[in-house]
Amino acid sequence: MKLLKNFLIAPSLVLLISSNLLAKNYTLEAMPLKEVIKLITSDLNLPYVVDSKFVEGKRSKSIQNIEGGIKALNKILKDFDLKAEIKNDLIVIKKMKIKNSSSSALEDVEVIESADLGTSKDGYLVHKSSDVGLWRGKSLQDTPYSLNVMSEDYIENLNATSIDQLWSINPVMQMNWSEQQNNNGYVFLRGFSSASSAFDGMRREKWQWTYNTNVEEYERLETISGSSGFLYGPSPVGGMRNFISKRPSATAKYSVKLGNAGGKGPYFHADLSSPLDEEGKFAYRLNVVVQDGETHVENQNLKKNIFNLALDYKVSDNVLLQGLISDSYYKREGHQATWNIATGATRPDASSIDSNKLWGQEWKNHENTVRRYSTNLLWDISDSVKLRAAFMQEKTTTSGYSGTNTIEVDGTYSQKVTNSTITDELYGTGAYAYLDFGFDTGSVNHQTTIGLQGSESHWSWDNDDQTNSKVTLTGLSLSSPTNVNAPVVAPVTTRDTKQYHMKSKNLTFGDSITFNPKWSMLVGASYLNLQYKSKNYEESTLTPSISLVYKPFEDLSLYTSYMESVELGGIAGKLHNSVAVVNAGDAMDPLKSNQIELGAKYSHNNMFYTLALFQIDKGLEYYDSTNANAPVFVQDGRQVHQGLEFTFTGKVNDDLIAVGGFTLLNAKIKENKENPELEGKRPTDVANQFAKVYLEYTPFTKKNISLNTGINYTGSFYGDKINTDKISSYTLVNIGAKYTTKGTKKPLTFRVNINNVADKEYWVNKGYLGDRRTVHASVTMKF
Incomplete structure (x- = not known):
């Protein structure tokens, strides 16, 4: 392995040391205009958009010794009354409308307005990602990783008010924990749990969790499925979810939405954005959400408040400062219990437990508050040198834990619940600073990044005396829940601070090398330092990555990649299945893993297809419950996942959008x-296959009506480690419709979505039942 690391890293270091950082000088012969645009934008590592009628059949003149890609491109375009501008890391080419001999203005073209936003006009297809770890935003076609993007317009047309609505239709995700469980919903990516995430490219620490992940705050969800250690440092081996915050718009845009969010209570969302001055240097975007009322579950109420303010300040044409303040509150009154199966008992069919009823106690609540502050700096020092830096601080306050229901051998269930109101506080910070620069070594182009990334988190929590606050019920019937009066609240006795204190940082170097239009390579490495400060534990390691891309023709990319990853080992919790853990508080060693992936990406007639074959080999940790009364948290063995992943996104024709995919997994x-x-067993809760598809049909374009449906098939999985508790597969079908008025002064958009229209009853994991039929209705006014 040491030899392999040296083989991967040494060539990039040699190239860096032996090269200079000067901007490229362009001397080009006459050629078709379309080809010269592709050549220069490829050098700049930026995608471009242009109306095809401006470039088809036209031929450029030669140019001599022009320094800088944009200058060279505009020198060529000037002969055709065209001009190129960089907007949000996208090269936009527009027609110039000549006013007089001394001035000109850019003429807007409709195709530019929706450029790379992933709107319904584009079939929700996005051509370029945001920053992916250390890499500055790259073309999805040329990125040798499996990367899925859900755009703002797609999220809006799903009528989504809960993160579960995104998990359930995303083609690379299997839902693991639903929002109902503790408002910390997370997923399986390639069969591995992905509990942590990134926020605007800043990695959260392993135990920082994702409480209050509100869809209303984000304009994109970008997900790497597969190892991401080189990209983000210590991170989940199965993949990384990166939530991209909503940013201010260049022009005034306002919208107000009223609805019901799937329950009986009202839901309100205002999204307001506008420049604050005539020059557009200052701009803001404000999102406010208020929700309070009954959910689809009997005797359950949900209250949610969100305040999110994003500010942009354009210091100059080359410098952008961004800030964000987010404050969100979530309280679910009436918290569902988690289900366990007693030794010797048989899991009941999901249809025998009505998930529309509250199987916990009405006095059990779950409450979260998340406050987040972040700032970004984007500085284009020159055409070839750019600086990116960001910082985030986050505090989560959470309280309320569900009870535990256990299915007994005789078919009844027992319940253990405690009236505890202890509070946990999670503190987290994240930051990065990257320097991007481009240069040439002969005919080979390099887009290189070097930088630092770091994060830190710790917990503080209350301890209480639960002696007189526990309730134990036995012999209960599954025909109807049993409610009892609340015992006294457990008094708080002590408070522990700076627990689970973790800190990680990594120095990362990467080089995106383009040999010619057909061949390119991504190489790099991260030097990681991992610390459990509360356990006096520290370790450093190196994780390399190498990817090779071959493009036999423009719309097809074939790639292979190898990546190593490290993530912080787990810490033994206090309880497992409500039983005290023998080695509670022990910290495990970092878990090392590696991934090999072969893939293809193909663009054809407004559709984008991806295919990936992968193998991930990872260390294993789990609770050993050989003695059910004395579980031990251990790190032992390996977990190997092999599979095939396929996705598609875009417009089948002018009237039909299709988004979806499937995963076949041998874990x-x-x-x-x-x-x-x-050995040889499948990990708990991991399905061997799943498939998702979303279809949106617009039969009457002039009437602004669209119909949609979503299908989620999840294969069977096991509820225990030895694979005797097999849980049935399930298929969920959603339907919806959207209508936008024309006769009103301000257009109104009406949406109705029925999720799980067949009212399917199913286990979403070994301990929780999935949501039954819910109806989401809303009306939105944009002005």
């Missing part, structure tokens, strides 16, 4: 010395 536990009987 197995290997080399488990402490429990050899687990």
Whole structure:
């Protein structure tokens, strides 16, 4: 492995040391205009948009010794009354409308207005990602990773008010924990749990979680499925979700939405954005959400408030400062209990437990407050040198824990619940600083990045005396929940501070090398330092990555990649299945993994297809419950996941949008010395296959009506480690419709979505039942 690391890293270091950072000088012969645009924009590593009628059949003149890509491009375009501008890392080419001999103005073209926003006009297809770890935003076609993007318009047309609505239709995700469980919903990516995430490219620490992940605050969800250690430092091996915040718009845009969010209570969302001065240097975007009322579950109420303010200040044409303040509150009154299966008992069919009823106690609540502050700096020092820096601080306050229901051998259930109101506080920070620069070594182009990334988090929590605050019920019937009066609140006795204190930082270097239009390579490495400060634990390691891309023709990319990853090991919790853990508080060593991936990406007739074959090999940690009364948290064995992943996005024709995909997965536990009987078994809750598809049909374009449907098939999975508790597969079908008025002074958009229209009853994981039918109705006014 040491030899492999040296092989991967050494060539890039040699190239960096032996090269200079001067902007490229362009001397080009006459050629078709379309070809010269592709050549220069490829050098700049930026996608472009232009109306095809401006470039088809036209031929450029030669140019001599022009320094800088944009200058060279505009020198060529000037002969055709065209001009190129960089907007949000996208090269926009527009027609100039000549006013007089001394001035000109750019003429807007409709195709430019929706450029790379992933609107319904584009079939929700996005051509370029935001920053992916250290890499500055790259073309999806040429990125040798599996990267899925859900755009703002797509999220809006799903009528989404809960993150679950995104998980359930995203083609690379299997839902693991739903929002109902503790408002910390997370997913499986390639069969591995992805509990942590990134926010505007800043990685959260492992135990920082994702409480109050509000869809209303984000304009994109970008997900890498597969190892991301080189890109983000210590991170989940299965993949990384990156939530991209809503930013101010260049022109005034306002919208107000009223609806019901799937329950009986009202829902209000205002999204307001505008420049604050005539020159457009200052701009803001404000999102406010208020929700309070009954959910679709009996005797359950949900209250949600969101305040999100984003500010942009354009210091100059080359410098942009961004700030963000987010404050969100979530309280679910009436918290569902988690289900366990007693030894020797049989799991009941989901249809025998009505998930529209509250199977916890009405006095059990779950409450979260998340406050987040962040700032970004974007500085284009020159055409070839750019600086990106960001910082985030976040505090989460959470309280309220669900009870536990256990299915007994005789078919009844028992319940254990405690009236505890202890509060946990999670503190987290994240930051990065990257320098991007481009240069040439002969005919080979380099887009290189070097930088630092870091994050830190810790917990503080209350301890209480639960002696007189516990409730234990037995012999309960599954025909109807049993409610009892609340015991006294458990008094707080002590408070622990700076627990689970973790800190990680990584120095990262990457080089995106273009040899010619057909061949390119991404190489790099991260030097990681990992610390459990509360356990006096520290370790450093190197994780390399290499990817090779071959384009036999413009619209097809074939790639192979190898990446190593490291993530902080787990910490033994206090309880497992409501039983005290023997080694509670022990910190495990970092878990190392590696991934090999072969893939293809193909663009054809407004559709984008991706295919990936992968193998991930990861260390294993789990609670050993051989003695059910004395569980031990251990790190033992390997977990190997092999699979195939396929996705598609775009417009099948002018009237039909299709987004979806499937994953076939062979996930197995290997080399488990402490429990050899687990070898060859599939990890708990991991489905062997799943498929998602979303279709949107606009039969009457002039009447502004569209119909949609979404289908989520999730294969069977197991509720126990030895694979005896098999849980059935399920298929969910959603339907919806959208209508926008024309006769009103301000256009009104009406949306109705029925999720799980067949009212399917199912287990979403081993301990929780999925949502039954819900109806989401809303009306939105934009002005």
